[in-house]
Amino acid sequence: MVNGRLTQQHLTTPLVWLITLCLLSTTHWSFSADKIGAAKKDISGIQKQINKIKKKLNKTKKQQHDVTDALKKSETAISHANKTLHKIKQDQKKNKSNLSKLKKQSLTISQRLSSQQEELNKLLYRRYALGNQSYTRLILQSQNPSRISRDLKYQSYIAKAHTRLINGMQSNLNKIKKLDTKTTKTLQRVAELKEKKEGERKALQKQKSEKALVLKKLSKEISAQRGEISKLKRDEKRLSRLVVKLSKRAKKKTPNEPKKKLSSKVVARNQQTPDNRDAGKKFSSLKGKLKLPVKGEVTNRFGRKRQDGGISWKGLFIRAKEGASVKSVASGKVVFAEWMRGFGNLIIVDHGGGYMSLYGNNQTILKNIGEDVSGGDTIAAVGNTGGNKSNGLYYELRKKSIPFDPLKWSSLR
Structure with a gap:
């Protein structure tokens, strides 16, 4: 026995001896009471070892429970990280859409500014054509009072229109500057989101690696546990059959074949x-x-x-x-x-x-x-x-x- 575990040799030696007794019984039965007692004593020893293995099995189940809790934390963290990553991608998509809208607005304002510039050029040309004459000169040169009044009003109109256009252009320039600032900030946010996404992705990969290790450990524990259970069940059945055979002096019966596992074929x-x-x-x-x-x-x-x-x-x-x-x-x-x-x-x-x-x-x-x-x-x-x-x-x-x-x-x- 190694580290409290029943070795294969300890299990098989008395079993082989008992099975040999049963085989001999098919032709001749002459066991004495002391031989049967010795056999039962050996079986009792094996059952004690089985109990020790069962205790170890319970300890393994406790360890499995702890590993499962660790798995829960890992997988929950991965789920949250994936959810955050999903939201970051949505935010990034939304910011790109906003950036596209800002570019369109900037283009529209630039086109309006160009149009206003053309209109201003036309008005300046008209003012130039009028000769930029002073009010006194207009009165002295003109022989028609109504024309003087009309020319003066036209001069005033040009001046006011000129002022409005200048103010409009300045307003549009301010809007473009604000849009440029807003666009720059949006680009910075997109860059920050991208950096954050990369960080989340690295953290996620690390968590995935940790999860893989936990799953590997858990799978080994479960596999070992099931193997122990199957082995114990087979040993218990075999021992029970041998005790019955020795007690009743019956012929050896072939142990039932273990049930085949159901396949996981595609249905x-x-x-x-x-x-x-x-x-x-x-x-x-x-x-x-x-x-x-x-x-x-x-x-x-x-x-x-x-x-x-x-x-x-x-x-x-x-x-x-x-x-x-x-x-x-x-x-x-x-x-x-x-x-x-x-x-x-x-x-x-x-x-x-x-x-x-x-x-x-x-x-x-x-x-x-x-x-x-x-x-x-x-x-x-x-x-x-x-x-x-x-x-x-x-x-x-x-x-x-x-x-x-x-x-x-x-x-x-």
């Missing part, structure tokens, strides 16, 4: 996602019309036994690309949006009438509790949170908390 493929064409309709009327929330391959059907021999699937697992958009299957309100053990980053939409849709194992949650969503709205991004080895979406439909088969309500193409 359906989906190439379309939800839209809002059925907006306003009751969810109960959408049976057979729903579309699966993400493009991908359905690898586990509703009601099928899980590979680990546990409970049956209460929904579908759709294998998909990491980061792919997860769509709401119909309109409703987000009632849950956070990490949950076994489901990873989980979002639940209430469609009314007791109907709800669940979307689990997401990399990123993009909606908050209380938000209204329409069919086809992107609510999350595909991932492998919650301890999954494969990227994909876990999808359930429920009525009054009771799950039902999503494929019977969906149209696949």
